[in-house]
Amino acid sequence: MTASLRAAVIGYGAMGRNHARVLAGLGGVDLVAIVRPSGDPGSAPAPVVGSVAEALSYGLDLAVIAAPTSTHLTLGRELADAGVPALIEKPLAGTATEARELAETFDSRGLLGCVGHIERYNPATRALRQRLADGEVGDLFSVASRRIGPFPNRISDVGVVLDLATHDLHLTAWLTGRPFAELSARSSRPGGREHEDLVTIAGRLADGTVTSHLVSWLSPLKERCTVITGTNGAYVADTLTGRLTRHGEGGERTELETDRLEPLAVELEAFRAAVAGEGTDVVTLAEGARVVAAAEAVLEAARTGRSVTV
Known part of the structure; x- marks a missing residue:
């Protein structure tokens, strides 16, 4: 049996909570960490840590960035440097220049990156x-x-x-x-x-x-x-x-x-499948950069x- 992919959610606001909820119940995924600098809110479905560096110690196979837009470039670079595929919530970045840099960063490493444009799902x-x-x-x-x-x-x-x-x-x-x-x-x-x-x-x-x-x-x-x-x-x-x-x-x-499937569940399953080499139905970073x-x-x-x- 194939081992589950180890996942983290970075950011635990409204969207981060939804990502954590869905990932916690998604087949083929083990949600192992949630990054929330202010600490554990008491109801998180996985261990809460204070930084991406701490989350990386769990041996991540994929991560979702659901933090404020202004932090996407820094967080994306950190994950890319560690070789972790990422789904970054839309908008990909606050400027087209930063969005293109994110796309180029992941592409140069041959690493999967995609954008959470949920309406597509x-x-x-x-x-x-x-x-x-x-x-x-x-x-x-x-x-x-x-x-x-x-x-x-x-x-x-x-x-x-x-x-x-x-x-x-x-x-x-x-x-x-x-x-x-x-x-x-x-x-x-x-x-x-x-x-x-x-x-x-x-x-x-x-x-x-x-x-x-x-x-x-x-x-x-x-x-x-x-x-x-x-x-x-x-x-x-x-x-x-x-x-x-x-x-x-x-x-x-x-x-x-x-159908009546939850869009976020469809999106995250598509991300999981792409990381596992089983599908390509994701919004690429290049697409996300064009949107910005x-x-x-x-x-x-x-x-x-x-x-x-x-």
Whole structure:
């Protein structure tokens, strides 16, 4: 019987707790350490240590970085230097330069690194991607998304573009298989915080397809949906419910089949499989770096009021 892979979670905030929960119950994985400098919260599913160096003493086979974005480069380097494959929560880094450095660091060592863009593993988006690949949508007209909700108190080091819009920038490119060519944006921060609270983004993909994205954490209404419109109708992926719906020309509405698997469990199983040499369904560091570069283009466009070539 193959031995379980020894895993650590670095960071034990809201996302880190979820990673630890899933890894603790994931087949083929043994969660052996959680890195939390402030100490054991008393309910962790694995030994809590104060540093990556202490976690490395457990003989890690893989690690998840769920610490603040500003720490990703330093933590990623530490794991790469130790030869430990890593899944780094999105955004990959706070700047495109740091994101590219992380990608190059892991690549130069021939080491697996990937990014936790969890919406890629949602039942609705996976089903939509398959229908697009099968040609069911027909010729593509547009991609539109809405990602709105109340302010998350856990966020302090980035604005809504890096925290939330990176989901939509990644999903749009992944679903369509087409990179962004141009982006324009308008943003605001009526909450008075250092970073933007709301952004509207207009994009153009490499083939000319137009996109639009509303992203905000100023709304009491929580909504997470992506709408792809083509010659055969409009397909709505609701990632809050995992449902995919098709709207036809005659007004008919059809709920399409999706699974009901937890996205984080699917993502972490894909990571485990890739580390074990059993799969490749991960968001690569190169993909993650392109998302950060697109986010930087959005921020520049919002700052200057001009469209930015990606």
